Amino acid sequence: MDNKSKIVPYGSWRSPITSDLIVSDTIGFNQIALDGEDTYWIEMRPSEGGRHVVVQHSPGGKTVDITPLPFNARTRVHEYGGGSFAVCHGRVCFSNFSDQRLYLQDPDTEPVAISLGTDLRFADGVIDPERDRLICVCEDHSDPNNVSNTLVSIGLGGGHEFKVIASGRDFYSSPCLSRDGSHLAWLSWDHPNMPWDGTELWVSDLDIEGLPIGPERIAGSANESVFQPQWSPDGILYFVSDRTGWWNLYRWQDGNIEAVTEMEAEFGMPQWIFGMSTYAFESKKRIVCSYTQRGIWHLASIDTETKDLEEIETPYTEISFLRATSGRAVFLAGSPAELRSIVQLNLDTQEPEVLRRSSDVMIDPGFISLPEPIEFPTGHGMTAHAFFYMPKNRYYRAPDGERPPLLVMTHGGPTASTSMALSLGIQFWTSRGIAVMDVNYGGSSGYGRTYRQRLNGQWGIVDVDDCVNGARYLTRHFGIDADRLAIRGGSAGGYTTLCALTFRNTFKAGASYYGISDLEALTKDTHKFESHYLDRLVGPYPGRRDLYRERSPIHSAESLSCPVIFFQGLEDKIVLPNQAEMMVKILREKGVPVAYVPFEKEQHGFRIAKHIKRAFDAELYFYSRIFGFDLADPVEPVYIELAKV
Numbered sequence: 001m002d003n004k005s006k007i008v009p010y011g012s013w014r015s016p017i018t019s020d021l022i023v024s025d026t027i028g029f030n031q032i033a034l035d036g037e038d039t040y041w042i043e044m045r046p047s048e049g050g051r052h053v054v055v056q057h058s059p060g061g062k063t064v065d066i067t068p069l070p071f072n073a074r075t076r077v078h079e080y081g082g083g084s085f086a087v088c089h090g091r092v093c094f095s096n097f098s099d100q101r102l103y104l105q106d107p108d109t110e111p112v113a114i115s116l117g118t119d120l121r122f123a124d125g126v127i128d129p130e131r132d133r134l135i136c137v138c139e140d141h142s143d144p145n146n147v148s149n150t151l152v153s154i155g156l157g158g159g160h161e162f163k164v165i166a167s168g169r170d171f172y173s174s175p176c177l178s179r180d181g182s183h184l185a186w187l188s189w190d191h192p193n194m195p196w197d198g199t200e201l202w203v204s205d206l207d208i209e210g211l212p213i214g215p216e217r218i219a220g221s222a223n224e225s226v227f228q229p230q231w232s233p234d235g236i237l238y239f240v241s242d243r244t245g246w247w248n249l250y251r252w253q254d255g256n257i258e259a260v261t262e263m264e265a266e267f268g269m270p271q272w273i274f275g276m277s278t279y280a281f282e283s284k285k286r287i288v289c290s291y292t293q294r295g296i297w298h299l300a301s302i303d304t305e306t307k308d309l310e311e312i313e314t315p316y317t318e319i320s321f322l323r324a325t326s327g328r329a330v331f332l333a334g335s336p337a338e339l340r341s342i343v344q345l346n347l348d349t350q351e352p353e354v355l356r357r358s359s360d361v362m363i364d365p366g367f368i369s370l371p372e373p374i375e376f377p378t379g380h381g382m383t384a385h386a387f388f389y390m391p392k393n394r395y396y397r398a399p400d401g402e403r404p405p406l407l408v409m410t411h412g413g414p415t416a417s418t419s420m421a422l423s424l425g426i427q428f429w430t431s432r433g434i435a436v437m438d439v440n441y442g443g444s445s446g447y448g449r450t451y452r453q454r455l456n457g458q459w460g461i462v463d464v465d466d467c468v469n470g471a472r473y474l475t476r477h478f479g480i481d482a483d484r485l486a487i488r489g490g491s492a493g494g495y496t497t498l499c500a501l502t503f504r505n506t507f508k509a510g511a512s513y514y515g516i517s518d519l520e521a522l523t524k525d526t527h528k529f530e531s532h533y534l535d536r537l538v539g540p541y542p543g544r545r546d547l548y549r550e551r552s553p554i555h556s557a558e559s560l561s562c563p564v565i566f567f568q569g570l571e572d573k574i575v576l577p578n579q580a581e582m583m584v585k586i587l588r589e590k591g592v593p594v595a596y597v598p599f600e601k602e603q604h605g606f607r608i609a610k611h612i613k614r615a616f617d618a619e620l621y622f623y624s625r626i627f628g629f630d631l632a633d634p635v636e637p638v639y640i641e642l643a644k645v
Contacts, residue, residue, distance in 0.1 A: 005397045010404045010433035010481075011629035013396040016367060017431050018633075019616040022424045023047070023609040026359040029332050029342060031275040032321040035087045039330050039355065040066070041321075041342055042073060042084065050607025054085050054092055057342075057355050071111055072097035075274075077123035077139045077149075078171075078529040079574055079604065082273025086134060088127035093134050093156070095122050102134070104156055116160050117142075124173055124274035130181045131210045132156050135165065137172050137274070139528075147528045151175055151186055153210060165212060166202070171195070171529070173274060178231040182206060185229040185237055187220070192532035192540075195271040196415055196445070196452065198222040201229055201239055203252070218252050219243075225449075227268035228277055232304070233284040240268040240278065245449045249279060249289065249302070260307055265291040265298075269320075270415045270445050280324035282347055288312075288329045290319040292446045295373060295385055296420060299331075299345075312350055316343070318421040330355070334421025336370045359424070366394025369430035371420045371438070376473040378442070382454070384466035385447065387420055388474065389436040398433060403481035405627055406474060408467050408507070409438045410489030410496040414455060414537075417444045428616060432632070434623070435480060441466035441496070459537035460503075460519075460551040463496045468506045483508065484627045488619070490514055491575060491604065498553040498583070502560045509626045511619050513567045514604055517554040517579045520545065525576050554579070557586040563593035565622045565638065567615050569602030588641050595622055595640045 028044035030052070039057040044050060052074040054066040067073045075084040075095035085094035090107045093114070100121045103111035114134075115122065125136030131153075138152040151172045155161030166172060169188040173195065176185045184206055189199040200220035204212035219241060220226040227240040227247060237252045238260070247268030249260040261267060267278050267289060279289035279302075287302040289309075297319040299312040316333035318340070323330050327347055334340035342356040371387035378384045391404050398404065407429050411418045418438045426436050440446065441463040443455025454462050467487060474480040486509040489497040494515015501510045516522055523534055523541045539547045549555050564587060568580040577598065587594040597618050599611045606612050617635040624631050625640060 005395060007399055008396045008433075008632075009629055010391060010398045010402060011624060011627065012632055013391075013393045013431065013433040014632035015393060015428070015431035017363065017424055017427050019428070019613040019635075021361060022428060022616065023612045025361055026339075026424065029321070029340060029356075029358060030273070031083060031085065032277075032323050032330055032332065032342065033085070033087050034323045034325050034330060035090065038090075039342075039344065040085070040087050040092070041332075041356070043356075044607060046607060046609035046612055049601075052084065052097070054094055055356070063356065066092055066105065067094065068110065070098075071103065075121055075123040076100060077121045077137055077274065079527045080273050080529070081123065083124035083137075083275030086125040086127050086136075088129050091127065091156070093125060093127060102136075102154060112158070114154060114156060114158065114160065115162075122154075124175065126175055126177050127156070128153070128177055128181060128210060133161070133210065135175045135177065135184070137175070149528075163211065166215070173199075173271060174229055176229045176231060178235055179233060180235065181210075183231070183235075183237075184212060185231070185239075187226055187229065192535035193222060194415070194530075194533055194536075195227075196225050197536060198224055199226045201226045203237060219250070219257060225268070227271065228279070230279070230281070232281050238279070238287075242268065242449045249287075260287075260302065260304075261291075261309060263291070263309075264448065265293045266446055266448070267291045269417075270413065272413065272416065276320065277322050278320075280322055280329065282324045282329065283326060286347075288322065288324040288347065290322050290331065295387070295417065295440055295446050299329075301347075312345070314345070314352060318419040334419070336420050336422055337365065337368060339422050339424070361424075363424075363427070364394065367392065367431045368422065368427060369436075373420070374470075374473070376470055378469040379462065379465040382442065384442055384470060385440040385444070386470050387418065387438045387440075388478065389426060389430045389438070390478070391430050391433045391435055393431050393433065396433065403479050403484075404433060404435045405484035405486065405623070406435045406437060406471060406480045407623075408471055408485070408487040409436060410441070410463070410467060410487065410493035411439070411444070412489070412491040412493045413445075414441070414443050414459065414463055414492040414496065415445055415452060417446045425616075428620075432620070435474070435478075437470055437474060439467055439470055456536050457539060459534070460495065460499045464500045464504060467496060467500050468504050471506055486510060486623060486627075488513070492516065494575075495519075495553075498560075498564075499551065501562055501564060502553040502556050507562065509563045509623060511565045511567070511622070512580065512583075513606075513615070514569055514572055514575045514580070515566075516575050517552065517583045519548040519552045521579060522575070523548070526574055530574070554582055554586070557583060558590070560587065561590075561592055563622070563626050563640070565595040565597065565619060565640075567597045567606075567618075568599070569604060569606065570598050570600050571602060572604045574604040591642050593626070593640050593642060595638045597638060
């Protein structure tokens with residue numbers, strides 16, 4: 001910023017980071033796979049209505065779409081999906097969103113359905129080339145009141161051969177075939193656990209038909225979370241476990257389990273989706289891995305003989321979906337100054353190469369606010385974590401003495417986490433003169449099991465305390481305007497947002513994106529994966545129905561007296577639209593300024609470009625009316641009911 005900057009109030013700065021920019025050229029990434037010298041990944045394209053496309057990158061630099069129109073490579077297992085395709089020797093097997101059937105696509109051919117019916121959903125597959133089959137998770141919805149999950153094998157030869165490999169548990173994930181095809185490992189768990197609470201690692205020999213012989217549980221329990229089993233090239237089973245309180249890497253050999261890493265760091269993450277990976281084998285002697293400490297991801301190499309870990313210097317602070325093969329590693333990465341990209345790292349030279357960017361848009365650094373990690377005091381003598389972004393725009397500064405408004409962001413999960421990677425969704429606000437605090441409240445992952453378990457029995461309390469105390473900390477130490485504090489969040493973050501607005505008086509406005517307002521309704525209406533999630537976060541239902549009602553904003557809406565805007569997908573099966581609609585009705589009757597923006601053809605999370613654009617613009621317009629600042633550029637107004645501002 002220079003002395004020639006225009007003096008304009010916070011919130012009224014003109015920014016090149018528009019809602020059109022965010023959606024027009026931006027794609028999302030999910031799941032990476034290596035097949036020989038080729039690299040595959042999933043692209044989520046808002047410009048194509050949120051279609052998921054399997055993309056192939058070849059060594060010569062050629063990048064092509066594998067999934068043809070109208071196919072959409074997205075699975076609905078657990079509703080959150082992930083792990084929607086597998087590839088081996090150029091053969092791609094993927095789940096199609098519209099009918100949830102599995103399709104096999106050989107090179108230069110059209111996809112052919114290999115599963116029957118539309119009541120079955122598939123995910124997390126691995127191709128067994130010797131037996132010409134796919135091993136994967138199957139979720140059976142033929143009886144909506146009794147959804148079942150199993151591990152199955154499906155023949156790739158066109159005969160619709162279907163065999164159950166493992167059954168009897170509530171959930172399965174991560175089938176992993178040894179290199180010689182003789183052994184299979186997998187994870188399983190039961191209600192009320194979520195996979196980050198406790199999973200079990202099973203191993204079995206396979207008979208000549210590929211069916212398990214005498215499966216054996218080798219690790220995990222109701223109180224130990226195992227993540228990503230994987231066989232080494234020389235037949236040793238590795239896995240990540242949080243048995244010490246931190247997700248570290250272990251291996252099982254000759255009936256014994258041995259720690260490979262012993263660090264206060266996280267080599268695992270919550271399995272909200274399938275297909276995640278934090279480590280991979282470059283060779284039998286070398287592992288490439290990623291881990292997070294204090295919310296920042298690192299890349300490293302491990303010698304499997306000495307167990308020595310050596311950090312690999314990169315500019316990235318977020319690393320996920322890591323895969324490796326001889327001489328190279330590929331992963332999804334982002335940094336405070338760079339948008340997320342598919343990156344290939346030459347392991348000999350340690351030179352990174354960007355294979356695909358989430359956006360080709362280049363943002364002038366003069367408009368990019370860099371995050372500052374902060375740790376602040378919160379309830380019960382604890383501390384919590386966040387990333388703080390001050391307003392920044394090279395052409396503007398605020399009048400002397402004006403304090404900036406603050407937007408507190410609450411991530412979903414609530415066991416997920418936020419990161420320092422460049423987000424146009426954050427810079428949209430900071431470049432207009434609105435500060436942002438992105439909170440990793442108690443319960444977030446990345447800080448060890450104890451920090452993650454702070455939320456057990458305390459959802460709606462600990463997370464809210466951390467958001468409130470973080471905002472207050474910034475008003476005291478960073479000059480934030482205490483009279484212009486807003487909070488926003490989606491899904492579980494929407495619940496935290498609504499609780500903060502209902503049960504506290506710190507925030508003056510808020511935005512709920514498909515947020516939970518009625519915990520009791522969530523236990524009755526939600527899907528199988530999360531149907532007992534609240535047993536730990538709140539308490540067993542209906543035994544502690546009192547807590548569910550006490551902590552549900554909808555039952556205390558008379559205490560909510562600040563303006564709120566609600567955004568909701570009308571096809572959401574996780575948080576049903578009636579939760580938002582009931583809150584809107586109550587606020588309308590109270591005369592509190594309220595806005596409701598529903599979207600057709602959207603589920604839990606928005607994927608269609610025009611809807612994402614509309615949400616950004618509507619939320620900005622809403623705050624401008626509530627906090628009384630003029631917008632630099634006109635946006636489509638949103639109707640604020642009974643607004644007296």
